[in-house]
Amino acid sequence: MMQTTTTVTPAGRERAPRLDNKTRREQIAQAALDLVSTRGYRALTVKRLAAKVGLTPSGLYRHFPDKAAILDALLELVADALQGNVQRAAAMKGSALDKLAALLRLQVETIGTKGFGAPRLFFSDDLSMRHPEKQTRLREIMEEFTGGIAAIMAQGQSEGLIREDIPSANLGIMFMGLFQPGALMNYLHRGAFEMQRQAEAAWRVFAVGLTAKGVEAPSLYS
Template structure:
């Protein structure tokens, strides 16, 4: 086969070039995966570039330094949390249905995309070397719990959720439905039954959350 035909064939067989936004998200997810499995110090430009099929110089075209990569990881988390909240709000049903939908989404995201995220979020290296990143993480989690609190407040207004505990405190309690499972999933290298744990946690939480005479939806109706 002539050289020119070989070149053309090779070009046709190449994967389509990713747009900049998609490539940055891919790199951020790969960085989170790397930290999840090997720790913060394993996150080097050379190792990350190899993981996503780029040269170090190619990676630098997307992120100027390691701090920018950490920012991208945090925004990846923020986007995932915000997206889950928006999808839960658009789900059918009342506030309890929306809370159940949000919990299912959280469990899915942690189980599929970030079983090792706790290793990154609670890393001493992150808090000591990049305290400003930890502040951003706190802001992200506060935005999430505030959104959950608004759903709780709607449920209180609808007479579905008890009113003797503030919506803001209930929003923080909601984190306890998936964070312990996330930690155990990390310790079990992604093999922990997060769905089963979340279902049990939801049953206990919902029993104490709902107003008298209200039936809480099942977390996994098919189970």
């Protein structure tokens, strides 16, 4: 179990609990992602981020030397979440269709709890102009993610469950459309959008065009 201690300043103000460096870095990266997702790239300042995690700016610099390093950690947090979802789904028992349904559920859960689908990160002009190398890394992350989906699609094609006239790579990108619009609506509704209901409806329509003749896809939540 993670051990933390809380100290009090001479003035009686409680400081943030002391965490090990790895845990603190993950906390800072998540807080940075929250700021970008909800308020945009320009809201990500060292002062604002430090306050969000209960540190002073100098305390934040003990974990990250500069803003570029914070962005690196933020992007790897996104990469870990996306690849983690693909790996978890791919490792599940069942057919490729079962795994695709599981992956969609995982994506909806991730977006709903961590905001990884917020368009402000993926389509930030400030990020691409100020840090083009970060935009390149983000593109790589998304290509790795869609590549993982394509692998599951290819498995389904080999199983005779998924139509073979459309390349698995194209199907992997199409799959993104099952949750990205819901992510946008969830952002616009400040987290109150019913993403599960939207994903269920999108999955039913998508599955009709995805599956081979005579194959019925599993339902998403029932």
